[in-house]
Amino acid sequence: MTTAEWPKETLARLLAAERPLLAAHLKPDGDAIGSTLGLAEFLRSCGKTPTVLLPDGIPELYRLRAAEFQTAAPSDWAAFDLAVLLDTAIAARAGFGPEGGVPEALRAKLLVIDHHPDNPGFGAWNCLQTVAATAEVVLQVCESSGTAIPRAAADWLLLGLVTDTGGFRFDNTAADTFRSAARLLDAGASLNRVVNQIFFNKPYRQQLFEAELLSHHVRWAENGRMAWAVVTPELLQKYDFDMRNAEGVIDMLRAIAGAEVVALISRRDPGFRVSMRSKNPAVPVVELAHKYHGGGHAMAAGMTVAAAGFEEVEAILERESANLFAGDPR
Template identity: 35%
Template structure:
């Protein structure tokens, strides 16, 4: 853990003008932690913005209502950039051709990924935290910053989504304590759970059944299951392909699977998601080897091939080796 909490709290206290950025293809933790931090900074009277150029799942709209700046960011008017929930500068969600590495702003890096490159001028990286939202909650508590009910709601949403509603292995006593505190601060747990987990679009239910029925393949006695997911699967069911967060759980939850993968083919190339149910089987290691990164049990990235066959072969090789070795 890299913990510059004291310096970050003091720096934010002494300075003004903060632009918050998160990662491409933003998930619930990216949006919840960034929007939560924005609400906290604004309640401290700090001039701040959460810039995010991408579309995201409508289930997060109630958290971010009007909070996100989509237009071209006025980066030079913010002396400081705060990065949340991503491990390397290349992952940042900025308009094309704007590179975080080229900017002169002071950078604060707040994250929970174990492979974080510690790219900030100040860094707070806690791989033991379930979510970036939990890291921000801890920082706010340390710095004695007020957390309003809407801010608590955003942070709890981040923790809920990164722990899969407290079902994944990163559900720790500290994650549950942070969640309990956020509920005491006014987060509406029941409404969040309803919006995030019990409001499945009927099109999504069809996508899920189609994956299990037609697209899923297995190998190694069913210990490895995967599916190739094309954008058309979403569009023909009236969905945006960005709605894929958590979708991989539809095969992860099948008994007997140890490692599961999705291969997404679209115009950007071949993206992959990997999940492991066995703490001794690190998909993070595999992801880092084949062009991605992430946590030990949840990882992803881009495979450097346009061919589904090649991508499948790469995965089968890497995973088969490890399954056989274990």
């Protein structure tokens, strides 16, 4: 949908459904959870009966308030007259089940709502807008109704906006991002609740985990311009740390002076997950992610690499680092 009427067109499709099914990508981050639960709260306020499907549950980091959702896939996809997939640019990562992908029974009634610029539009209908967060797209859709946004919906959407902008610090933050945040605050969202949950609620065991990760598991390339950390299963077990709560961990690496591109490597069956961030606009990371069938944004992207072990993944990053910086030599 590219016309100026896209919020109302999307809203009309949502409100035409009595029993919509809402889902996001596997291993959901704050924007995936916030945009999905925020839309669900809004639809309930409109008299609809949405079902929220989150196979991986809600990580501790994002448990902002009570939420209605299920982790088990429904036994009958036909029970839903619309499937809504949020914040998902790659169909294979769709969270309709633990294995990913879009069930054949849902393809003809799939509405994709997303903000990733590399989303190819794989839904029957696609609401794709390049803004800071999918929560911002959902906000505009809800606002087009002309009715008040419930406080619970505003809280969840603010969670999505705050997390995907890194607390309004990342390059995707624009003037309109702040305007969206202001409207959510006007709707009753609690910035104090969101900020305390995301940034000031870190378990002590996680702080110990992060200290050891920085001390013993960071590697370097390109004379310090690139850094990555290896999260081994042993390290996770030692500190009883759940990688679903790791959204802020990569920012520790990003904060290292001189490191322009950083990555976090972790085990994700059947391969290895590589999350990447760049703080140099001349060195985007999304093309590297695309090379390995991943995706994301220019400055924040991820990919899953098939490899025999961590050493092979590190060798790939070291080899690719030369290509990353080829256009911006020092």
